[in-house]
């Protein structure tokens with residue numbers, strides 16, 4: 001087995017590896033070689049020095065790791081400067097030495113560029129065609145996350161996804177009389193439609209919920225009937241009074257009217273309140289996704 005730098009003739013093999021990896025995920029649909037042969041498709045804005053390192057065995061692509069240097073994720077990752085990034089790592093289940101060699105090669109690549117940290121599989125770096133919008137690496141691809149864990153990576157971010165197929169927004173009682181819901185007319189958005197609902201008390205906005213349809217998402221045609229939640233929040237002092245439920249019910253109702261049938265929503269794994277809210281409301285657990293970080297020391 002050798003690790004080489006990607007060349008265009010490897011695009012079909014790399015696409016096959018990618019497709020094999022995401023196949024167990026819900027909503028998976030394969031990408032063609034063009035996703036990789038024309039690098040602009042997979043490229044990440046603001047990411048420099050991007051490269052794909054390919055593991056080849058007897059001339060066949062056995063795995064790959066996509067590396068680069070980029071701005072760090074949010075401040076909660078506590079990273080100074082630009083880390084080396086692993087946008088995606090793919091190897092076949094059962095072939096741990098291949099996965100481990102790719103991971104080592106990626107870390108070495110980052111060290112050679114004097115990076116002191118590596119961020120891996122973070123949702124903001126994932127491919128535009130990766131299946132959960134803003135999802136990190138899925139636990140359903142169950143041989144990849146533990147490879148990072150075993151190599152000393154920490155998990156600064158774990159996002160849990162919920163789905164509701166053929167959603168039927170429940171009737172919910174109106175919030176307190178002094179809180180009003182205002183729903184903007186659905187707006188056109190790059191991925192389809194955007195619905196925004198605000199909760200207002202007097203002049204003050206005290207809650208907000210937004211949803212996006214994925215109808216126009218060119219990379220995820222299998223999600224054309226889906227919508228996904230953006231922001232959801234209710235002012236601290238008014239939480240627990242039914243405003244969150246009203247916001248979500250209204251947002252879903254608007255999406256239903258616009259012809260969307262399925263919904264997904266996500267939250268931090270330890271936001272138990274949101275977790276409880278979504279599952280009691282009608283959503284079902286779908287997946288857990290991990291974003292990894294490792295601090296590099298010279299020669300490690």
Ligand SMILES: CC(C)(COP(=O)(O)OP(=O)(O)OC[C@H]1O[C@@H](n2cnc3c(N)ncnc32)[C@H](O)[C@@H]1OP(=O)(O)O)[C@@H](O)C(=O)NCCC(=O)NCCS
Pocket residue numbers: 232233234235238239240241242243244245246266267268271273274276277280
């Ligand atoms: C999550 C959030 C939007 C819920 O809004 P809310 O107006 O407080 O929620 P509601 O009063 O409509 O209650 C809906 C559900 O939330 C949960 N909930 C509400 N208050 C709760 C409390 N005091 N204790 C435990 N669960 C509670 C319950 O599951 C409740 O449903 P139930 O009463 O049928 O059991 C709100 O708590 C919030 O803004 N949190 C901070 C931001 C956030 O975490 N957003 C989600 C990020 S993905």
